[in-house]
Amino acid sequence: MHMKLPTFNFKNIVVETDKNIAIVSLNRSTKRNALNAEMIEELISIFSAFPRYGVKAVVLRSEGKHFSAGLDLIEHLQQERSASDFMQVCLRWHEAFNKIEYSGIPVIAALKGATIGGGLELASAAHIRIADQTTYFALPEGQRGLFTGGGATIRVSELIGRARMIDMMLTGRIYKANEALSIGLCQYLVENNSDASAIEIAKAVAEIPPLSNFAICSTISHTRNMSALDASYMESFVAGVVNTQPEANDRLKAFANKTAVRVKAD
Numbered sequence: 001m002h003m004k005l006p007t008f009n010f011k012n013i014v015v016e017t018d019k020n021i022a023i024v025s026l027n028r029s030t031k032r033n034a035l036n037a038e039m040i041e042e043l044i045s046i047f048s049a050f051p052r053y054g055v056k057a058v059v060l061r062s063e064g065k066h067f068s069a070g071l072d073l074i075e076h077l078q079q080e081r082s083a084s085d086f087m088q089v090c091l092r093w094h095e096a097f098n099k100i101e102y103s104g105i106p107v108i109a110a111l112k113g114a115t116i117g118g119g120l121e122l123a124s125a126a127h128i129r130i131a132d133q134t135t136y137f138a139l140p141e142g143q144r145g146l147f148t149g150g151g152a153t154i155r156v157s158e159l160i161g162r163a164r165m166i167d168m169m170l171t172g173r174i175y176k177a178n179e180a181l182s183i184g185l186c187q188y189l190v191e192n193n194s195d196a197s198a199i200e201i202a203k204a205v206a207e208i209p210p211l212s213n214f215a216i217c218s219t220i221s222h223t224r225n226m227s228a229l230d231a232s233y234m235e236s237f238v239a240g241v242v243n244t245q246p247e248a249n250d251r252l253k254a255f256a257n258k259t260a261v262r263v264k265a266d
Contacts, residue, residue, distance in 0.1 A: 029064025070117025090149035104214035121150035
């Protein structure tokens with residue numbers, strides 16, 4: 001059964017479907033897909049809708065040459081925001097990126113070109129990041145007299161460590177290709193067309209039982225916010241629910257009957 005999403009009249013993102021996979025494209029290529037306030041609200045709307053309509057995986061990509069150059073600095077300058085104004089902007093960014101990370105639906109980000117500042121914060125909220133040879137990562141906030149406000153202190157520092165993140169912000173250091181892969185900014189590095197690789201992975205993970213995906217793509221993130229004792233309790237509870245679901249039993253029977261694919265290194 002294929003999902004049927006309602007029609008959204010978005011200005012800054014495009015949403016398409018491929019069977020049970022949703023493809024979300026940032027669509028401000030003339031601005032290097034800089035994130036303005038309106039785009040953030042659109043991301044909140046669409047990622048809030050996905051769990052209600054049977055979406056099994058999401059590909060997050062962009063039009064043009066760049067994934068995202070981060071905060072729309074022109075909009076920020078023109079708005080002449082007060083400190084409290086910008087705090088509210090940041091809270092909406094957190095709302096959007098938390099929807100992505102904690103939705104329980106696998107989100108695969110197809111990266112290219114600039115993946116910097118808020119663009120890196122957005123990418124870090126995805127569960128899997130695929131970069132191509134054009135992708136470069138940076139946190140230029142320090143050079144602009146700014147500070148991250150979309151979760152980099154949580155997610156990016158978790159991916160690469162606090163010392164590397166501080167270095168990126170202080171020096172403007174840029175990571176790309178194998179170096180970016182080696183420190184954890186992405187999990188996959190492809191020669192070109194990260195979109196195709198992201199769709200391929202999305203189709204594979206969409207075959208996993210939804211309850212298993214929900215557990216993988218939400219429980220692991222939630223443990224970040226807990227003590228080790230509480231995390232152990234929650235993991236046991238979730239495992240009890242997930243590991244006894246009918247879909248798991250069917251797959252275990254296939255394993256026992258030697259009809260399931262074996263895990264092999266070759």
